[in-house]
Amino acid sequence: MSKKKSSAVDRISAGTRNIAQNKRARHEYEILEELECGIELKGSEVKSLREGKAQLQDAFGRIITGELWIFQMNIAKYDYSNGFGQFDPxxxxxxxxxxxEIDELTGKLQQKSLTLIPLSMYFHGGHVKLKIGLAKGKKLYDKRRDLAAKDAKRDAAREMVSLRKGR
Structure with missing residues (x-):
């Protein structure tokens, strides 16, 4: 029997697997635009990500000399790496x-008071992808309004269910 080699199409159709999400980002910021990009990692970092050891809460993005960088993203050290496999988390x-895409983001960041926030990290076809958002900070009253709208939507859904059941 001959073994079938996996093609790029097979790997892409394998789907995505979520590693980490920044749930606080959508509460703290109004996301204006989203961008999916790859990330440059070391070998033991990928192994750590396969175990799901990443945090995006305090991370932010910057454009420095025409390159896109992510700061303060925490990827825990891989337990079984030692020597040169070690890295700063x-x-x-x-x-x-x-x-x-970088030039467009640069223009928008200079024009308005916006920031780059990581939204989620996932495996897509064997590669680690990071979804970043061009975001504007919310005021306290915006957060309250969003929570009130969320509560109203949940109450309406409950009422619809109870009406369907005939209670």
Whole structure:
């Protein structure tokens, strides 16, 4: 029997597997635009991510000399790596995006008071992808309004269910 080699299409169709999400980002910021980009990692960092050991809560993005970087993203050390396989858990990591996307983000960041926030990290076809958002900070009254709308939507859904059941 001959073994079938996996093609790029097979790997992409394998789907995505979530590693980490920044749930607080959507509460603290209004996300204006989203961008999916790759991330430059070391071998033991990928092994640590396969175990799901990553935190995005305090992370933020910056554009420095035309390159996209992510700071304060915590990837825990891999337990079985030693010697040169060790890395700093919060080291700055380079993000991989197209030049025109970086230039567009640079223009928007300089124009308005916006920031880059990581939203989620996941495996897509064997590669680690990071979804970053161009975000604007919410005021306290915006957060309250969002919570009130969420509660109203949940109450309406409950009423619809109870009406369907005939209670």
């Amino acid at each position: 919060t080291r700055p990591r380079k993000l991989l995006a197209h030049r025109d």
